[in-house]
Amino acid sequence: MTEASQDDNREDAHLAGVLAHVSDAVVTVRADGTVAAWNPAAERLFGITADAALGADLHTLLNGAGDRLGDMIAATGRGEAFEREEVDLSLGNGRQLSLSVSLVPVRGGNGAPESMTLIAQDLAGYQAAQRTDALLAAVVSSSDDAIVSKSLEGIITSWNAGAEALLGYTAEEVIGRHISMIAPPGRKDEMPTILARIAAGSRVDHFDTQRLRKDGHLIDVSLTVSPIRDGTGRIIGASKIARDVTERKRNEARTRLLLSELDHRTKNMLAIVQSVLRLTQADNIRDFVSVVEGRVQALARVHTEIAHHRWDGAYLDSLLRMNVTRGVYRDVEIKGGPTVFLGPQAAETIGIVFYELATNAARHGAMSMKGGRVEVDWELTESRDLILRWFEHGSRGLDGQARRGFGMRVIERLVPEQIQGGAQIDWMADGLQCTFTIPSAALAPPPSQIPPDREETLSPSPAPKDSG
Incomplete structure (x- = not known):
């Protein structure tokens, strides 16, 4: 084989590779009208395989080719060319096609047409594709x-x-x-x-x-x-x-944090309940149940207050007022102090302590006696520790030993055990002074907006029959 023949073969192979991958139907027709090339896109468009098409007469193959296409094929054989002519074609296999057809004569060395190339595109599919492309472009642009x-x-x-x-x-x-x-x-x-x-x-x-x-x-x-x-x-x-998905990720992180916090809070609550149960004493089952119910209800109210602040904690004065609302305990003077927001664990602990102090004062202390009164105040030290003081005046005749069984075990032990703080109880001739130290680590930054005063809506449950 000569070098020229090898070059021709390589060119033919390259052309065949190109035709195999183009999306338009490409047909090469010899001067005698027989098909010399029929690419895969032509197979798909006309529904005729290459094996059936190669060597067949194009005019016959296309069921007479229709008047317009037949005239175009004849004119191309004479040297004319056509570009993107719209043609309707009815094939013998039942296909009805609307085509965009280009016909180009291929001339020999003497300039006369030796063959032609037909390129056809399905107009219906093309127009549908154009509409789809326009729709997709609009969607992409506006997304x-x-x-x-x-x-x-x-x-x-x-x-x-x-x-x-x-x-x-x-x-x-x-x-x-x-x-x-x-x-x-x-x-x-x-x-x-x-x-x-x-x-x-x-x-x-x-x-x-x-x-x-x-x-x-x-x-x-x-x-x-x-x-x-x-x-x-x-x-x-x-x-x-x-x-x-930044917002979604932020929400997922918040959810994980809340679930973790809820798990932590639940464990803390159960620890407090366990401590309360361990410290509770009563003469009979009925009294024991009454005491435990009162403490669990108090803890539930504290949890409601904490939940109001998205589990971040609770304000100290809110915890105090829910247990010693003036409408119930008229002889309580809240001298107060700076605004203090307790973390959730400290809020649970101090909420129960306030409940025990108020219950004991009402049943056995200053508020159970004529002329008795209670004062409450607090302050922050330079190290940001909270000092909380509860004074009872006018509870004469009850010494520490006499009142020690009345909830004092809970009052003395909860703050040290739950938040590593301090609790000091001093018995005086005129009454009682309780001083609690809450470490700064148990406090929390207050929410950005202080909630409205809810004093009118918060009230303690009735004091239980007894506590121990």
Whole structure:
């Protein structure tokens, strides 16, 4: 075989490879009207295999080719050319086609036509594809999600308005650059891995990751990446949809925190209940149940107050007032002190302590005696520890030993055991002084907005028959 023949064979093989992958039907016709080439797109369009078409008369093959197409074929044999002529064709296999047809004569060395090339495109499919493309373009353009296309090598080829808003780059700034420009440190390896999956025909669904904005900020995104195919089904790139999930991630983190806090609070509550049960004494089951119910109800009210502040804690004065509301205990003077917000564990503990102090004062202390009264105040030390004082005046005749069984065990032990604070009880001739030290670690920053005074809506449950 001569070198020229080898070159011709190589050219023929190259041409055959090109024709096999184009999306339009391409037919080569000899001067005698027989088919010399019939590509896969022609098979799909006309419904006739290449084996059936090759060597057959084109006019006969296309069921007479119709008046218009037949005239065009004859004219091309005489040297005329046609470009994108619209033609209707009825085939013997029942197909009705509306085509855009181009016919080009192929001339020999003497200038006379030796063959022709017919290129046909399905107008109905083309018009439908145009409408679909226009619709998709409108969706992509108006979408709030970032929609980006890129080659299999990672080169950005399109970038919608959603991508501009999400990532801060304009389309002009990124098209032609590598997609790794938006990958933060430590995540650049994700991109070749994703592109490899796309090239293999897979897609990536709802992949949570992070991307780097133009201003240097990281954002949480969820990615869906799909292959882009050409008319022959060959994968030529990737389409990525990125959705900002920063708020979702923030909510998920908040939910995890709340669940963890709820678990922690529940365990603390059970620890307090266990401590209360251990310290409770009574002469009979009925009294024991009454005492425990009162303390559990008090703890429930404290939990309601904590929940009102999203489990961050409770205000000290709110805990005090819910247990010694003036409408019930008229002889309580709340001298008060600075605004103090207790953390949730401290709020549970001090809430129970206030309940025990008020219950004991009402049943056995100053508020059970004519002329008796209670004063409450508090202050913060330089180290931000809270000093809380409860004074009872006018409870003469009851010494420490006589009142020690009346809830004092709970009062003395809860603060040290639950929040590592201090509790000191001093018995005086005129009554009782309780001083509690709550460490600064048990306090919490107050919410940004102080809740309205709820004194009128908060009231303690009736004091139990007895406590011990």
